[in-house]
Structures are given as structure tokens and as C-alpha cells.
Amino acid sequence: MVERVVKTGYLLGISLLVAAIIYFFAANWQGFDRLTKVALSIGMMGLFYGGSAVVAYTVKRHRFLSHWLFVCGAIAFGISVALIGQIYNSHADSFWLFLIWLIPSSFFALLTRYSPLRLLSVLLLQLTFWFYYFPSSYQIERSEWESFVLLLLFAVSNAVIFAISRSTMAYAAYIAMHGWLFVLFVIGITGEKFKFWPYAYALLFFALFYFLKRRSYVLLTGVFAGAFFITQYFRFVEQYFQEWVFFSGLLLAAAIIYMGALLVKRTMRRSSVSNATSASDEKGKVFVALFQALVTAVASALVVSSVMGLIALWTNDFSPYMLFLLAIGGFVVPALVWRKGNKVVRYTLLAVGYMLGAFSASGVSVFFLAGYSAVLAGLFFRSPIGVRIMTAIALSIYGAIIVSHWTDDFRFMLLVVLIFNGILYTFSKRKHERIVFLSLSFGALVLMTTDIADRWDVLFHILFVTALFGFLFFQKDRYERAVAWGYWWIFFVWKYYEYAWDLLHKSLTFSLAGIVLLTVTALFEKRKPLVFTEKSIFRKKGLLIGIIALQVAAIGYTAFSKEQLLTHGKLVKLQLVPIDPRSLLQGDYVRLGYEISTVKNVDERGTIQVILRKDEEGVYRFVDIYSLNGKLYHSDAYQTGDVLMNGKLNGDTVVYGIESYFVPEKTGGDVQRRARFAYVRVSQTGDAILEKVSD
Incomplete structure (x- = not known):
């Protein structure tokens, strides 16, 4: 202690x-x-x-x-x-x-x-x-194959680290590998590139599921596989939006449930051959629970979107009461009554019912929603752990919706979520559901520390820090402390990007x-x-x-x-156009776009040296290209008094390395509105550094 x-x-x-x-x-x-x-x-x-x-x-x-x-x-x-x-x-x-x-x-x-x-x-x-x-x-702007090779190289680099590592770094590298493969997939479908990749990506998932033995890697692979199937489904919905697509979504959800059950059995059987300890049995139970939750999340997302799509096709004006009753009678009641059925199927039905209820809850009477929530709360304590967790999440959403009828301040909606899950955490005796309730409580609490400068903001900050310190210092369970540590780091990121303070x-x-x-x-x-x-x-x-x-x-x-x-550099005045974001580590800055950044009638890649010449207003303008990729281009255009400046050419756009101008916090908007010119120091070798901007 x-x-x-x-x-x-x-x-x-x-x-x-x-x-x-x-x-x-x-x-x-x-x-x-x-x-x-x-x-x-x-x-x-x-x-x-x-x-x-x-x-x-x-x-x-x-x-x-x-x-x-x-x-x-x-x-x-x-x-x-x-x-x-x-x-x-x-x-x-x-x-x-x-x-x-x-x-x-x-x-x-x-x-x-x-x-x-x-x-x-x-x-x-x-x-x-x-x-x-x-x-x-x-x-x-990158070519299709350049983009593909780069992104694949990023993924392969992490795969190599994963293959040679024997520490926790292997998990990080494995997650990063899948992350880059998924980025490759998303960029392909959004830019209509790499049309073969979705098929290769799907085959890769099947191969990994077949060869992987460790349960943790199977679970991580399942997360990205689920994201892949959901994204592919919505892609087809966007392209076609027809009945057969939505019915296919229902069939895909059923197939995912079936394949998930087979994969769990196969993974557990292969793991039990090498591990027969009680600790392994406990980890196996956790794996089964997490994988069931993953399959439930993916399948329920597909079913909900399919049901909503079919309703949109079949009806012009569907009553929220009808959707709410469909959610209760068609999904929630069967899931609660079917106690001996397959857990994943039961959880999927329940998740679909709760999600459809959430979509329609804002359109039904607050008293009707409150009565339904009271019934669910009454059934809560007589349900198994999986049903309790899902019901707690649903009641948190319904409670926030009920409060929204009386106030527009979302912090008080989150306060209901905090109090409700805090009570459940206090009286719960099961480790896994306590972690869920604690995560929901801290999630609501950290969102309540949003950038609204009033007396409640100070109170919620004090409450968050006090609760967090209490868990970090005095909580014995390491998993619950891990949740608190996670929100501690989230808090730092959250505060960095808020502007109230x-x-x-x-x-x-x-x-x-x-x-x-x-x-x-x-x-x-x-x-x-x-x-x-x-x-x-x-x-x-x-x-x-x-x-x-x-x-x-x-x-x-x-x-x-x-x-x-x-x-010692020569001072050069350039015309520009700015915009205003915040850097990951360096604070507020203004992005600068220069008049000299666009080169007409050129579509090349590599290093470039441009010729700049002062006009009557004292502004340096682009004249011509002096050299390209180390070779003289139009060097005869250079005259005495001209300035040579280095850059990187990408198509017809030149990047000079002076595109960011860092400013004190909260002054970027003023700089953006008044800035018309940039003053740059250029060395004899062509290197440039941005000194200041002015109107």
C-alpha cells in the first residue's frame, strides 16, 4: 500500500x-x-x-x-x-x-x-x-502506386518489429501494423484507388485468424476485421441503397456471429493445448467475454443499419413510437426471455433493441421513456452480467435523453450518467462490470470538464481530479487503477486542445x-x-x-x-494567404500559402531552386526555375539582384519549408485577418527562414 x-x-x-x-x-x-x-x-x-x-x-x-x-x-x-x-x-x-x-x-x-x-x-x-x-x-499529391507502396511499407515496418520483438512492444507494433493496413483500405475506398486491396485485405484477415494462436492477437485482429466489415457494408449502402444490400447486411451479421463462435472454439482449443493452468483458464474466460462483446458490437451495428435502411425504403413517415415499440417487442423482449439461447445471438438482439430505442427515444414521450427505463432497471439485478452491462449503457443513454427535456446543458446530462454508473459501481461485486461502470463514470466526468468558463467548470475539475487521485492512491485493483491512469493521460490531451483556459x-x-x-x-x-x-x-x-x-x-x-x-540572410518580401490551426506539440500557428508556391506548366518531383525578382512594390515574385533535381533548368533567366530559393517540388506545387508561422496563444485569428506579406531571410545557398508576417 x-x-x-x-x-x-x-x-x-x-x-x-x-x-x-x-x-x-x-x-x-x-x-x-x-x-x-x-x-x-x-x-x-x-x-x-x-x-x-x-x-x-x-x-x-x-x-x-x-x-x-x-x-x-x-x-x-x-x-x-x-x-x-x-x-x-x-x-x-x-x-x-x-x-x-x-x-x-x-x-x-x-x-x-x-x-x-x-x-x-x-x-x-x-x-x-x-x-x-x-x-x-x-x-x-501522390500517385496511386506511390501511396500504396508507402502505406504498405509503414505496415510492413511494424510487422517486422512485431516479428522480432518479445516484449510489450510487439503488441504496440501489431496494433500499428493493422492501423496502417486499415488506413490503406480507407484511403483506397475514399479516393477510389487500390481497388484490389479490399479483397487482399479480407484474405489477410482470414489467414491471420487461421494461423494466429495467441488469444490477444486474435482479439486485436477481430477489432480491425470488424471495422473492415462495417466500413465495407456502409460503402455498399452508399453506392446502392437497395433492399438487397440491407438484407445482405442481415445475412452478414448472422455469418459474423456464426464464424465468431467457431473462431472462439478453435482459439480456445489451440490455447488449451499449450496452457493448462488456472491462470490460463481465467484469461480464457476474459478472452471469450471480450470476443463475444466484439462480435456483438459488429453484428448489432450491421443489423441496426440494415433495419433502419429497410424502414427508410418501405415507409415515408415512420413514427418514432412505432420504431420504439419495434425495438422493445422485436428485439429487447425476445433477448430477455430467451435465457438459454446462444449468448452472442441474445446479446446482439438486445444491443439492436437498445440502439433502435436510443435512435427513437428523443421522439417519444418523456414519461413513456421513463417508464420503460424503470422496467429495465427493475430487471437489471435479475440478469446475467452481459445483459447487466448492456442495460446499464442503455439506461445511461436513456437517462441523458430524459434530462435533455429539461435542460440544454449537456454537463447535467452527463451528471446523470456519472451518478447512475457511480451507484452501480459502488454496489457491484463483479470485477468486469465494475470496470465498465467505472469507465463510464470517468468518461462522463472528463467530458464534464469541457471548455465552458463558469463556476460549474471549476467544480467539475475539482471533482474529476479528486476522484482520480482517490483511485490512483487507494484503489487496490490494478485494472481499476489502469482505467484511472488512462483517463489521467486523456485529461492532459483534453486540456491541451481546449481554449477556455x-x-x-x-x-x-x-x-x-x-x-x-x-x-x-x-x-x-x-x-x-x-x-x-x-x-x-x-x-x-x-x-x-x-x-x-x-x-x-x-x-x-x-x-x-x-x-x-x-x-546574414537577405530579406525577401513575399505575398501569402494564411489559415489557423494548433500543432501537436508546438502550439498555435498560421499556415501560410505563398503566391510563389505554384509553378505553371510543370509536373515534376524533387528538389527545386526558383528565381525570385523584386517588383515595383518591393514584393519578390516567381520568375522561373533555376535548377531542378540538381540540374540547371532555365539558369539563363537569372539576373543581378535576383534571389535563388530552395524548395521541394511536388507536381506544380513548391514547398519551401516556411509554411508555418507560430504565434502566441489565441492570436492566430488576428494574424490570419491582417497578414498579407511574409518577410523571409534567404541565405546565399538558397535556404530560407521565416522572420515575420505583416499587413
Whole structure:
């Protein structure tokens, strides 16, 4: 108990400090100049790496804390790279940011074999892939086969990691592999490309189901297979919208239920051959329950969409009361009465009934809905666990709809969901349903902390943090603590993207809370000294120190080269058109589209150097292409006084690397409205850096 409290306190405090640092730099506060910010970022890295070393050598009983601080140092390097991009207006969320961050993190993971560093490396690899294919600051047109090969390469890279890994990283890589295969599928059907891929993708699913033995991988494969079948079904609905499509959906749902039952039996039989322990039996029960839930979700989604489609085809004006009664009489009642039937079929009928009821609930009398909910609540305690969980979800939705008749404030609808599931969690004795009720409660609570600045907002924030800390510090069940930890990280992401409260103010609050929490934890532990047995991950200290030195050198050299360009580069005025989003790590920025970004009568790929010439208004305009892919193109068009600028040509669009202009928080709209020109420094070699924008 004491050990868990101490570790939790330290981890919460460290996470608050890291979040505070990210928020602070993302706020782009103008109180520090460029070099001060660079020095702060390097100092931040030194603080975490140095703190890790000090703890490792002076407080050896706290090796876990040393390891966590080292991970924070690896994260701090990424923050520093992002800060360099923000200070000198490099591309927002550039894949280079994550690639540069990935390289040392991967070496750290290999040298230390520490799971958090391995997971960080896998995450950075996915972000590198994502922002290479989907750059946020500019658009790239790719050919069909280039897109296919790239996305398939991303998936294969993760498949290789999955094949050679024997740690938790294998699960992350397997999920990422399927994620990229699914992205490939979605891009194909939305862009009408890779028309053969859906068939190959379906065959791949069948092959994986046939050869996979581990239940966890079968379950993960089932998640993506379900998403594939649902997406394919809606694709056919969009194309045809005919009776035969909806009847096919019903048949497909039946086939999925049947095949799911066979797959569960086959997987359990193959697993039981290699594992005969009681722990394996318990995991087998969990697998069956989760797979049944997955099959139920997929089949019920198909049935609901098919039923709604048939109703739309057969009737012009279908009463919500008729749909509500159909849901009750055609699906809910048979599912509740048929107690000895196949569980998946029964759960599917129940899910379809509850979903159809939710679709029509807003159109029926609130008293009718309340009466139906009361009957379901009465049957709740006499039902098996699967029915109870589904009924609890349905009652949460119905309760929120009932409250919506009296108030438009969605937070009070969520409050009903919170109270209802909180009561169920309190009185429930079964582990699995307690986790569901807890997840629903925390989900409602975190949504209640939305960006509405009023007295209720403060109250809901206090309630969320208090409840979360209570579970993290005092809950013994590790699965319930895992739910709380999950919502803790979700909370950080949620607060980063809300606008009611400034990032700078959040940063100050988080830093103060982190310092207080670390201090209280240290004082608490001082009263009860503990020794934590954990092996050190610092086996190759020389290599680790060398990588850290290279990180510092990379940050320093990049800042120095950018400052040199700002000092000695030629000032060029360009015309632009902006828009305004928020970066993943770097805060608010304005996307800039330049007049010189479009090159007519050219459809090439590669590096380009363009000729810019000043007009009568002092604005530099595109004249011609000086070189393309290292070869002279129209170099004779260059005149004395012209400026050569480097870029990347994609079709007829040039990307110069100056398409992002970072601004202080909540000022992007003003910049967007008034900005007409950009002032860029260009070196003698053609490299450009954005200095400022103006009207």
C-alpha cells in the first residue's frame, strides 16, 4: 500500500511537470527571446538527465525514479526539437521533428531495454510515418502506386518489429501494423484507388485468424476485421441503397456471429493445448467475454443499419413510437426471455433493441421513456452480467435523453450518467462490470470538464481530479487503477486542445501542483523509508552519455545555424494567404500559402531552386526555375539582384519549408485577418527562414 502510494505520487508529480513544460512552450509566451528559450530547453534536458544520474548514484533504492527521469529527458529532447521549430518557424508537426526525436530514443530503447522507452520509440515511429504521409502545413499529391507502396511499407515496418520483438512492444507494433493496413483500405475506398486491396485485405484477415494462436492477437485482429466489415457494408449502402444490400447486411451479421463462435472454439482449443493452468483458464474466460462483446458490437451495428435502411425504403413517415415499440417487442423482449439461447445471438438482439430505442427515444414521450427505463432497471439485478452491462449503457443513454427535456446543458446530462454508473459501481461485486461502470463514470466526468468558463467548470475539475487521485492512491485493483491512469493521460490531451483556459495558465497550475505533489510524496516517504527492488537500466553508461551529448549538440548547432541565417540572410518580401490551426506539440500557428508556391506548366518531383525578382512594390515574385533535381533548368533567366530559393517540388506545387508561422496563444485569428506579406531571410545557398508576417 505505502509503496504504491509513493510511486503513484512521484509519477503524478513528474507527469504534471512534463505537461506543464509542454503547455508552457506551446503557449509561445513572448516574455523570453529566442536564445533564452533555446537555453531553457537545453537546461530542461539537463535537469531531467542530471536528475536521473543523481538519483541513480545517490539514492539507489529509488531506481524507478531515476528511470522515469531518464524517460522524461528523452521526452524533453523532443520538446526541445519542437521548440526549435516553433522559434524559427519550421514546419508544424514536421515528420523531421519526430524522426530526429525517434533516432536517439530508439538507441536508448535498445541500450536500456526499458519498456517505456520502447513504447515511446514505437509511438514516434508512427508519428513520423503519419506526418510524412499527411503533412499538416502543406498538401502533397501522390500517385496511386506511390501511396500504396508507402502505406504498405509503414505496415510492413511494424510487422517486422512485431516479428522480432518479445516484449510489450510487439503488441504496440501489431496494433500499428493493422492501423496502417486499415488506413490503406480507407484511403483506397475514399479516393477510389487500390481497388484490389479490399479483397487482399479480407484474405489477410482470414489467414491471420487461421494461423494466429495467441488469444490477444486474435482479439486485436477481430477489432480491425470488424471495422473492415462495417466500413465495407456502409460503402455498399452508399453506392446502392437497395433492399438487397440491407438484407445482405442481415445475412452478414448472422455469418459474423456464426464464424465468431467457431473462431472462439478453435482459439480456445489451440490455447488449451499449450496452457493448462488456472491462470490460463481465467484469461480464457476474459478472452471469450471480450470476443463475444466484439462480435456483438459488429453484428448489432450491421443489423441496426440494415433495419433502419429497410424502414427508410418501405415507409415515408415512420413514427418514432412505432420504431420504439419495434425495438422493445422485436428485439429487447425476445433477448430477455430467451435465457438459454446462444449468448452472442441474445446479446446482439438486445444491443439492436437498445440502439433502435436510443435512435427513437428523443421522439417519444418523456414519461413513456421513463417508464420503460424503470422496467429495465427493475430487471437489471435479475440478469446475467452481459445483459447487466448492456442495460446499464442503455439506461445511461436513456437517462441523458430524459434530462435533455429539461435542460440544454449537456454537463447535467452527463451528471446523470456519472451518478447512475457511480451507484452501480459502488454496489457491484463483479470485477468486469465494475470496470465498465467505472469507465463510464470517468468518461462522463472528463467530458464534464469541457471548455465552458463558469463556476460549474471549476467544480467539475475539482471533482474529476479528486476522484482520480482517490483511485490512483487507494484503489487496490490494478485494472481499476489502469482505467484511472488512462483517463489521467486523456485529461492532459483534453486540456491541451481546449481554449477556455490559456495554456500558460494551465502550465503554471500544473507546475505548482506537480511541485506540491512531489514535495508531499517525499515528506510522506521520509516518515516511512522504503527500498524499491528494481534492476538498473543503465548498463552502457558511456554510450548513453554520448547520445545525450549528441542531442545537446544537435539542438545547439541547429539554433546557431538558424541565428546565422537570420543575421546574414537577405530579406525577401513575399505575398501569402494564411489559415489557423494548433500543432501537436508546438502550439498555435498560421499556415501560410505563398503566391510563389505554384509553378505553371510543370509536373515534376524533387528538389527545386526558383528565381525570385523584386517588383515595383518591393514584393519578390516567381520568375522561373533555376535548377531542378540538381540540374540547371532555365539558369539563363537569372539576373543581378535576383534571389535563388530552395524548395521541394511536388507536381506544380513548391514547398519551401516556411509554411508555418507560430504565434502566441489565441492570436492566430488576428494574424490570419491582417497578414498579407511574409518577410523571409534567404541565405546565399538558397535556404530560407521565416522572420515575420505583416499587413
